[in-house]
Amino acid sequence: MSKRRKKSNNILVSLIVFVILCISGFFGKDYIVGTNELAKETSANELQITLSQNIDYAEEVNLDNDKLNIIFFYVGQADCTLIKLNDDVMLIDAGNNADGKNVVSFLQAKNITHIDYLVGTHADEDHIGGLDDVINNLDIENVLIPTVGKSGTDYKNVVETCENKNVLLQNPTMGDTFKIDKANFEIMSAMEEEGTSDNNSSLAINLSYNETNYLFMGDAETEVENSRSWAKANVLKVGHHGSNSSSSEKFLNEVKPDYSIIEVGKDNQYNLPSDKAIKRLEDCGSKVLRTDKANGEEVGSFWLTSDGNTIDIKEVNINLDGNE
């Protein structure tokens, strides 16, 4: 056999071995998708969800696209989540009183001057404390808030600010549906029976956009979780900052979240999130992301984008905590 012939045979054998190794998965998914992505996961229903590289500067977050954008903000021990699709904007909670000005600054820096639906999930300060700043500084179409907790100072501030600015304040009920551009959202729970705690009065919201589904639980606990059935959600904003009183096994087996996002303050006095809740989330097959450890040990936010068929989540160095 000539040298040249032998060499080409060797190349052929190497090629066959390479193809067999590729088919057997020897090189792993990460090799195939490229080194740009830290991880790549495919959910059970074949919807592709990627967790991409970190973004260090808030300036790099460009919301002017035709995708669904959701930012799960770090606002210390509090909640604040922005949802934007084309020109329609929804904000679920606005952090504590001290965080309101930071939330407003961020929105203004992103040229967001109006909000179609401003939601106060429930009357606690860590959710509606910053709402008055948002109402005072942006054009608000609708404010959605439950009826429970009316006598609280922060609730009264929201009502008063809405009256001063002539903003419509509504108390939605379970089953109410609304639209943000081409995405639909539904109020999944709005408990108002006598004796309902502030947490369990939380407006739980399901958002669906084409093939993707998202569930935002406010601070709802097991009582709410047990009150109805739930659809699968690709991404779950975990109830009550990852408390053990939320995220029950039965609930998680229905929701089956691919990703679970916990908005929680670093070294908070309540010792949240609970290890038990995290274990239940992981046991149901969910990947858990938390704002107190968004970037390794650093606090930060998560920026999700979706075209309705795939979801991408990026860790972003945004900190809107006003108590620091």
Ligand SMILES: [Zn+2]
């Ligand atoms: Zn809370």
